[in-house]
Amino acid sequence: MKNRQRRYKAIIIGAGKIAAGFDTPQSKKILTHAHALKKHPATDLVGFFDIDRLAAGQAAKKWGCQSFNSFADAIANKPDIAIVCVSSEHHYVVLRQLAKFKLKLVICEKPLTDNLADSERIIKIYKKAGIPILVNYSRRFDFVVRRIRQEIASGRYGKVLAAYGIYNKGVLNSGSHLIDLSRFLFGEVKTAKSFYRSYDYKKNDPSVAGFLEFEKCSQFHLIIGDSRLYKIWELNVLLEKGSLNFVESGIFLEKRGIKDDEIYAGYKILSKVKIFKTKLDRVMLEMIKNAVGYLNRSALLLCDAEEAFKDQKICLALMKNK
Numbered sequence: 001m002k003n004r005q006r007r008y009k010a011i012i013i014g015a016g017k018i019a020a021g022f023d024t025p026q027s028k029k030i031l032t033h034a035h036a037l038k039k040h041p042a043t044d045l046v047g048f049f050d051i052d053r054l055a056a057g058q059a060a061k062k063w064g065c066q067s068f069n070s071f072a073d074a075i076a077n078k079p080d081i082a083i084v085c086v087s088s089e090h091h092y093v094v095l096r097q098l099a100k101f102k103l104k105l106v107i108c109e110k111p112l113t114d115n116l117a118d119s120e121r122i123i124k125i126y127k128k129a130g131i132p133i134l135v136n137y138s139r140r141f142d143f144v145v146r147r148i149r150q151e152i153a154s155g156r157y158g159k160v161l162a163a164y165g166i167y168n169k170g171v172l173n174s175g176s177h178l179i180d181l182s183r184f185l186f187g188e189v190k191t192a193k194s195f196y197r198s199y200d201y202k203k204n205d206p207s208v209a210g211f212l213e214f215e216k217c218s219q220f221h222l223i224i225g226d227s228r229l230y231k232i233w234e235l236n237v238l239l240e241k242g243s244l245n246f247v248e249s250g251i252f253l254e255k256r257g258i259k260d261d262e263i264y265a266g267y268k269i270l271s272k273v274k275i276f277k278t279k280l281d282r283v284m285l286e287m288i289k290n291a292v293g294y295l296n297r298s299a300l301l302l303c304d305a306e307e308a309f310k311d312q313k314i315c316l317a318l319m320k321n322k
Contacts, residue, residue, distance in 0.1 A: 008080040008295060010083060014084065020032050036285045046066060091114070092114075105295060107133075108133055110135055114204065122305065134291055134301050145185075145278065160237060161239060162221075163236060167207065167224060167232065168207050173201060174227075189214055192318055195211070200226045207226075235250070245273075249280065254276075256270040
């Protein structure tokens with residue numbers, strides 16, 4: 001007789017788009033925390049709490065679970081996992097409240113908080129409480145990205161020559177994803193300088209252009225667009241043996257090798273683009289798999305609070321040193 005898989009009860013704090021709104025139970029793509037919890041065989045979505053009761057009620061009806069009238073009502077269900085999906089300016093208060101309860105894991109949308117000192121406090125509080133935090137820097141959970149990381153580390157593409165990232169809608173909100181993915185691929189940041197900024201998102205979160213040096217990428221250019229015109233997020237990597245480009249927010253990976261130049265003899269050029277689809281449209285489920293694996297003691301967290309703190313620190317440094 002097979003052992004029954006342990007199940008984990010989860011609540012979601014916040015009932016916005018990333019929590020419940022980007023997809024439906026019938027969608028093939030898994031774009032929300034609710035959908036991921038519903039899909040994973042070891043998690044049960046108990047319900048939503050939001051100060052907007054109407055939003056919580058609508059989310060609960062959509063995903064077939066409860067809506068709670070208060071934070072205390074949500075916690076009274078004795079969840080194992082709590083997922084924080086409120087606006088970043090409210091992360092600190094919500095995380096402080098959750099630390100008082102006997103949770104097995106807290107999952108938090110990025111950034112950890114919008115204040116570096118608050119993030120340090122949260123890390124200390126959670127260490128003392130013995131509660132781990134998993135932060136949703138989503139591209140780390142894409143196994144295509146993790147395979148590319150292994151291939152870069154193995155030397156398959158040769159040395160990283162340079163890279164550049166293009167983003168908009170705030171350095172903390174969107175740019176931190178570029179910083180995190182680049183740290184994941186190239187190691188820690190050695191230097192970071194900013195040159196230009198644009199207030200295309202929030203007043204306290206400008207989009208910042210700059211230059212960074214990573215352990216395995218000596219020249220990295222951070223380029224910004226304007227989210228009031230259109231959304232953009234790309235990471236382009238130039239290597240000794242070709243190039244790797246994550247485009248359309250990382251949904252597609254473009255690979256180019258090297259070939260002989262057919263026009264100018266004796267020269268080498270980059271070959272035509274080969275396009276591969278990543279698993280970005282299912283990383284929410286992969287994140288829950290990572291959470292369950294951690295709780296079952298079969299996996300390490302792919303992005304804990306300390307990793308998210310490093311990203312936040314770099315983003316805030318870029319905001320300040322202009």
